[in-house]
Amino acid sequence: MKTVRINAGRAYDVHIGAGLTDRAGKIAAGVMKPCRIAVITDTTVGPLYLERVKQSLEGAGFSVCPYAFPAGEQSKNMATLSDILEFLAESGITRSDALFALGGGVSGDITGFAAGVFLRGIKFIQMPTTLLAAVDSSVGGKTAVDLKAGKNLAGVFLQPEAVICDTDTLKTLPPETLSDGIAEAIKTGVLFDEELFSKFEGGDISESGKLPFIIERCVTHKGRVVEADEFDRGERQLLNLGHTIGHAIEKISDYGISHGHAVAAGMGIIARASQNMGIMDRGDVTRLESALSANGLPIDTKYAPSELARAALSDKKRKGSEITLVIPERIGRCRLMKINIDALQSIIEKGTGA
Ligand SMILES: NC(=O)c1ccc[n+]([C@@H]2O[C@H](COP(=O)([O-])OP(=O)(O)OC[C@H]3O[C@@H](n4cnc5c(N)ncnc54)[C@H](O)[C@@H]3O)[C@@H](O)[C@H]2O)c1
Ligand SMILES: [Zn+2]
Known part of the structure; x- marks a missing residue:
């Protein structure tokens, strides 16, 4: 144990x-x-x-x-x-x-x-x-x-x-429900931990005895962020990687697309957008896309950027004219980026249509 x-x-x-x-x-x-x-x-x-x-x-x-x-x-x-x-x-x-x-x-x-x-x-x-x-x-x-x-x-x-x-x-x-959790675990790898991320690169995590390690690492990272920001005022926002666009996908699909699958697509989109903004390397974007696909997760959405931006900005918890995005820099490191809400659609455009 x-x-x-x-x-x-x-x-x-x-x-x-x-x-x-x-x-x-x-x-x-x-x-x-x-x-x-x-x-x-x-x-x-x-x-x-x-x-x-x-x-x-x-x-x-x-x-x-x-x-x-x-x-x-x-x-x-x-x-x-x-x-x-x-x-x-x-x-x-x-x-x-x-x-x-x-x-x-x-x-x-x-x-x-x-x-x-x-x-x-x-x-x-x-x-x-x-x-x-x-x-x-x-x-x-x-x-x-x-x-x-x-x-x-x-x-x-x-x-x-x-x-x-x-x-x-x-x-x-069920496999679909397992993949929802895998999406969040891959997210944690992209945020903080390349070794954790690498466990997903071959797919098939359940058969391989990797689960206790994966859960321990994810809990440790989440715990550290929560300790620093228990009431969600700052650093905890990092945990939203893939979630701004993910929540929009869930909402537009009327929750027909599950949370983990939507977050996976959101991560794919924001990673390609990051690459197009000159931040993330193509190699790391490909690694992320391959890890998501190998675990039965999507890397993109069919919804239009305008629709995604509108749904993302209608979030009841959002306020003001700025929104904070979590942008991957490389596998294991991300940054928070404040943008004006008017810029969201063009950022999404940089990452959709894979
Ligand atoms: N509190 C937080 O910080 C936080 C973070 C992320 C997500 N959430 C919330 O978590 C919820 C999603 O969690 P979830 O995906 O676990 O949903 P869930 O609890 O509905 O479980 C998904 C499905 O799997 C079934 N199930 C659960 N365990 C099973 C098992 N061992 N074997 C077979 N079937 C099993 C459930 O009955 C359910 O049908 C959302 O409501 C989301 O908002 C909360
Ligand atoms: Zn989530």
Whole structure:
């Protein structure tokens, strides 16, 4: 087992390794006294892993109340949050009890939000079961639900007590869902770590035993950025590599194109734009495109630059006449670039039409 310590406002450990589901109880008992623990999961992950998690927690002295919501992003809303809060109240969960998020980023985001607001805040543990949740959403303390007006518009910052990542659970992921996580991991490589990036150059990461290394590195990098900028005021913006255009692609496709796939296309576009601005070498752009393709990810989009720019600028969280783009310089290094919003379309034009 590998352990990465995250020194956010409050420090916590991310445990990564095979077979950790059966040690979840022991790990939980290491960070909190045995109590009632509400395991919040979805209807796909529940049948796969809930029973073993429950047994493990009960074996360590916890009393488990399970709750499953319908799997999928469409559940990440105020209605599901409200149902979870009512369930917690009906189950008699008190301030000395805890929540346990079992699942992908949707379970993690909504359970974290519930933990942040139920009785004005109770403890929670994250057990990510998608690669995206393992390398990205379970670390950093951002929680959220979607509003009708846009994604992730309501939430709180709340760090978990611990993160338990059993790499065996990733074996049941559909290939498309695995690639969504790979896109975020490749992003981390392009941002900070050429060695991490190189693990994706041959494709086929799941068979090769590379996952624990990949997750450990991604968590370490994300942890470092979060430690420096817990509340997303500066350096954390680097994590948005590929995301300005990626979010636009998701939005135009009405979320038919998944987040990871959209971010992959966004990275391809911004890398070619960087090359055309004389920043990134053609060789590095080709390496990025090949790594994305080798892992079943797109490198471009069919949407027009004007449409992409319009969608990107309609982001509810954006303000003012400037936007900060993350521009890759080479594999392992990126920079933040403030541009006027009027320049966005022409930058996108430099990177589309591969
Ligand atoms: N909080 C953050 O910092 C942060 C960062 C990135 C993304 N996110 C959020 O994460 C969400 C996306 O995460 P996701 O892709 O994990 O979504 P998800 O939780 O919906 O999981 C994707 C699908 O995989 C299924 N699944 C999960 N684990 C499985 C397993 N082991 N085997 C088989 N099927 C499994 C789920 O039931 C679901 O159908 C988005 O809502 C996004 O906004 C949050
Ligand atoms: Zn992302």
